[in-house]
Amino acid sequence: MKKEERIKPIVMRFVVEQGNFQLAGEASSRIKSRLLQLGFSGSLIRRIAIATYEAEMNLVIHSYGGTIEAQIIPEIVTILASDTGPGIPDLEKAMQEGFSTAPEEIREMGFGAGMGLPNMRNCSTEFEIVSEIGKGTNITMVIS
Amino acid sequence: MNSYFHSVTLDKELCRGCTNCIKRCPTEAIRVREGKAKIIDVRCIDCGECIRICPHHAKLALTDTLESIKKFKYPVALPAPSLYGQFGSEVTINQIITGLLELGFYKVEEVAYGAELVSRAVEDFLQHNYFPKPAISAACPAVLRLIQVKFPELINHIIPIKAPMETAAALAREEMQKEGYPSKEVGIFFISPCAAKVTAVKNPLGTSTSAVDGVIGISELFGPLSKIIKKRQEVPNLRKSTAAGVSWAVTGGESRLLRDIRYLAVDGIVDVSRVFEEVVMGRLIGVEFIEGLACVGGCVGGPLTVENPFMAKALINSYAKAKQVKLPELPPHPDWQDLLWENKIKPLDVLRLDDDMKVAMQKMEAMESLQQALPGLDCGSCGAPTCRALAEDIVQKQADEVDCVFKLREKVTELAEMMVELSSKMPPSMGEKDKQKR
Structure with a gap:
């Protein structure tokens, strides 16, 4: 076990701006190409890419902006998504498939189907979400 | 490997x-x-x-020459649908087929007809099999290689049905055999718009061997064929394909033949790559079928074609408009099983830095710090496409840091500075006088 601990993770960090749809997907795409070079399997890359992309989109659509961080060690990737607000009022509801608070104009763009958080949870091996109104949301996804 | x-x-x-x-x-x-x-x-x-x-x-x-068909007693031509877009609107498809026969081919089997069989098979396959969506067309060999190299996660989305070329080749072989021609004396030649098909014949994907014996580029055959075509006006009706198969020559041609399916057709290798990125991220919700073609315009844009791709595309589209699109009937599955791939295709894993993931991580760390030190101009003077690629080459011991002209200049400056510094140093045995003499 101790040997495992000694591995220094590769850390990639991205700032995600509120409302910047043009750059949305950049973090997941860059993380994906690194994982391919490291030799991660296709199916694992796929789950990580989907989870990261959903997290990224949530930051763009719902938050005031935040960061995506990927910590990579062999066969395990941890994705941390954190933002500075506004926070999720009802987490239980937010985790339900199909529930969305996305405004009409976002839905017209093809987003806001209410599958973001459930997809992220489904792709993760471990999933944790902490949210506080006025402070922000922190999501930790361990995918292996 | x-x-x-x-x-x-x-x-x-x-x-x-x-x-x-x-x-x-x-x-x-x-x-x-x-x-x-x-x-x-x-x-x-x-x-x-x-x-x-x-x-x-x-x-x-690398392609075969027209001369090489003489190695076989009964050479069969397999014209790609894109060949029909090369000679302008005055020339008919029957004239082109007749021209091929006059060039020395014993028989012509249209790949456009093979494409129609494939269309039917794909439609049937998608209706009767659970398959990950979006399903990806297996028609373009360069796109299949792209998936193997860059998108291993999409391999199981590829529809495991042979491409029109292989289908037509197998059909031609079967027909010739039935008619009693000895298999060894029958040579099957694909008339190709692209290089990837040559590779696909030599290193088949999805099948162990190819039924095709040689690949001749359209550009190789264009001269002699256009000469022959001009001489003849009245020709017999030899066509087996309809506008349906011919439309495979352009982007979207394959997709439009699939009924009741939401498709996306994309061409140009860079854009195909972009679309695949989005698929991996789960972005293309609702798309059931993707037709990705490496060349802009589709096969008419292949590097071995002669006619301007957009002219060729207009011509191919005019066929599709003029004629009723009709697909040939296929016997119900599993009778068309011989259209299915025999083997699964595998990821190529050529982008990974090392077989050992821990070593790969160390190499990536080394790459990151090397890249930080490089100018980031991606100028290409070092012979690598980007600074990151150079960093990778250095880590893999395929290149040296001073391959970068900016790094080289830095080193030269350092050296020059050191020389200046050294030149002012005096051995203790030399006195002030000696110094003045200099």
């Missing part, structure tokens, strides 16, 4: 060592070494981008 045959190759004499091709290659498979471009075989997907971009025409596709 066993050595891999590629159609795309380099004419060393013509190569000037410029950086056009390295910058254009979608899989970063080219480096300039010792003043000449060098293709990294395992990474090359034969898309032909370098053939198109090279200003010195130093990139070639």
